[in-house]
Amino acid sequence: MPRPSRYAPDTLPRPRQWRDEAACSGVDTDTFFPPGTESVPPRVAAMYAKTFCVECPVRAKCLQHALTHREDYGVWGGLDEEERAGMLREARLAAERQARQERERASAATGT
Numbered sequence: 001m002p003r004p005s006r007y008a009p010d011t012l013p014r015p016r017q018w019r020d021e022a023a024c025s026g027v028d029t030d031t032f033f034p035p036g037t038e039s040v041p042p043r044v045a046a047m048y049a050k051t052f053c054v055e056c057p058v059r060a061k062c063l064q065h066a067l068t069h070r071e072d073y074g075v076w077g078g079l080d081e082e083e084r085a086g087m088l089r090e091a092r093l094a095a096e097r098q099a100r101q102e103r104e105r106a107s108a109a110t111g112t
């Protein structure tokens with residue numbers, strides 16, 4: 001006789017999530033994490049995955065998720081890891097530039 005589970009089965013309805021609207025729903029996950037080969041670099045291999053993203057209705061949410069959760073690999077929101085890393089680098093540099101300008105303004109205002 002099977003032992004009763006300590007947990008109730010997961011049959012409750014759950015709220016819809018952005019992933020439910022994804023254009024890549026049902027597509028093999030490996031498509032979005034192409035390893036590349038000697039003759040096909042990862043960047044080129046990622047182009048096929050990106051074709052799903054072009055018209056994806058949740059592309060912005062997917063990209064936001066990847067940037068927020070620092071997804072380091074694969075195609076998310078139509079961008080590969082190098083492109084997302086570039087976005088994060090640009091955002092960091094812009095934040096540093098803004099902080100430096102604010103310090104300079106504050107310094108000029110106080111004459112220090």
Ligand code: SF4
Pocket residue numbers: 022023024025032052053054056057058059060062063075076077078
């Ligand atoms: S943007 Fe691309 S990876 Fe993200 S959910 Fe849509 S199809 Fe999938």
